[in-house]
Amino acid sequence: MRSPSLLRTGPALAALTAAFAMSQFFRSCLAVMAPELSADLGLDPAGFGALSSAFFLAFGLIQVPVGVAFDRWGVGRPTSVLMALGVAGGLMFSLSHGAAMATLGQVGLGMACAPVFMGLIHYASEQLEERRYLRSLSVSNGLGMLGVLCAASPLGWAVQHFGWRPAMLVATGVMAVVCFAVQRTVRDRGHADAHGQSSLAMLRGSLVLLKVPALWALVPVCLGMASGTAFRNAWGGxxxxxxxxxxxxxxxxxxxxxxxxxxxCAFAMPLAARRFGAQAVIVGTMLGSVLAGLGLMLMPDVSLGLDLALLSLLAAAGTLHPVVMTAGRGTVAPALRGRALGVLNTFVFVGMAAASAGYGWLARYGMRLGRSPGTVYAGLFGLAVLALLMALAPFAWSAWRRRAATA
Known part of the structure; x- marks a missing residue:
């Protein structure tokens, strides 16, 4: 029976929402301070791409183990432990004077942020009935985006007046406070069906999930979202x-x-999926991002206002994340949901790491050829469009086949 008291779930959901906001901040902060950071650490475009990809690679590679931990021990303990690791990573990054130390710091931050959004979805889905779950997820997803807003103008002001290191030290301090809140309020105990399994057996069970056709239909979308999100998280600045x-x-x-x-979009996506269906929202959003990417590829340096509008639409592909995760959650048994979300999130964030690093390599190649900045970034936008189309085509085909089979 899923009707726990609001006095118990409310503070836990608030703490997880605050943790999600911190995760969004750390995902996005490099975009604003990239030139200063690169100059301070001696990074070329490929070096910056590698640095930003370290966060997402660490984030993605531990998703399945995190999913196992959620099913076995619940959300609270794994999340608070990894966030404590992230505090250490934030300190290391803020005090770094070279690429190696900064990269290790980003790995720690990536591991800290890895369980947060998946934990929010998992905790809410286990503790709340369906209607409250969807409403809570929509609100938490929207409020979590405050972290992205803090990584924009406020961070830019702080970098301009104080430098990027003090700004990141303050953010690390806030993460420490949120980590304590998660540890104190999120007291779930995992799923009863998973308690009798060994961790190795649960990891093998995660690999078995790759045989679920409904999950594979979502994998291309998980990878394709990254091509737009990388501009909001790293390359827009x-x-x-x-x-x-x-x-x-x-x-x-x-x-x-x-x-x-x-x-x-974060507020609207879950509600739109409920009204029109997840498939329609995914296809429509990705088509919009493709068109925006084409516009940027053709007009990368015409007008700041126009290109910002197009860049916003391109990056909107990333806000499909809760829709994709909720769709994936509904394809497996309750005892496997943590691991299913982990599998999908692995593809999401490994895709982000690949996109960020790939953009860096392409940018360095273009600059070595002496191309203008506009031409270099036109190439990056073209690569984003190609990735989106490669993701959209198999998903749309799979959706059409399922609809034809049930007609």
Whole structure:
């Protein structure tokens, strides 16, 4: 029976929402401070791409073990332990004076943020009835996007006036407070059906999930979302700095525009999926992102206002995350949900790591050829469009086949 007291679930959901906001901040913060960070650490575009990809690679590779931990021990303990690790990673990153130490810090931060959104979905789905679950997820997803907003104009102002290191030290301190809140309020105990299984058996069970056709239909979308999200999380700041010459405060304002669009989409996506169906929302959003990417590829340096609007639409593909996770959650038995979310999240964040690193390599190649910044970024946008189309085609085909089979 899933009707726990609001006095118990309310503080836990609030703590997990705050943790999600911190996760969103750390995912997005490099975009605003990229030029200053790169200059301080001596990074070229490929080096910056590798640094930003370290966060997402660590984030993605531990998703399945995190899913196992959720099924076995619940959300609270694994999340608080990994967030404590992230506090150490944040300190290491803030105090780093070279690429190696900064990369290790990003790995720690990626591991800390890895369980948060999946934990929020898992905890809410286990503790709340369906109607409250959807409403709570929509609100938490929207409020969590405040972390993205804080990583825009406020962070740009802080970087301009104090530097990126003090700004990141403050953010690390906030993470420590949120970690304590999660440890104190999220007291679930995992799923009873998973308690009798060994961790190795549960990991093998996660691999068996790859045989579920309904999950494979979502894998291309998980990978494709990254091509747009990488511009909000890492490459949007370098783009407006290199092409339009924006300083940290102006970059922060530009990223705020993108973040507000993401904020609105985060609220709207779960509700739209409930009204029109997940398949329609996924296909429609990805088509919109493809068109925006084509516009940026053809007009990368025409107008800051126009290109920011198009960049916001391109990055909107990333806000499909809760829709995809909820669709995946519904394809497996309750005792496997944590692991199913882990499998899907692995593809999401490994895709982000690949996109961020790939954009860096392509940008370095273009600059070595002497191409203008506009031409270099046109190539990046073209690569994003290609990735989105490669994700959309198999998903749309699978959806059409399922609809034809049930007609």
């Amino acid at each position: 370098p783009y407006v700095a290199d092409v339009f010459g924006l300083d940290p405060i102006s970059r922060g304002s530009a990223m705020t525009v993108i973040s507000f669009v993401a904020f609105g």
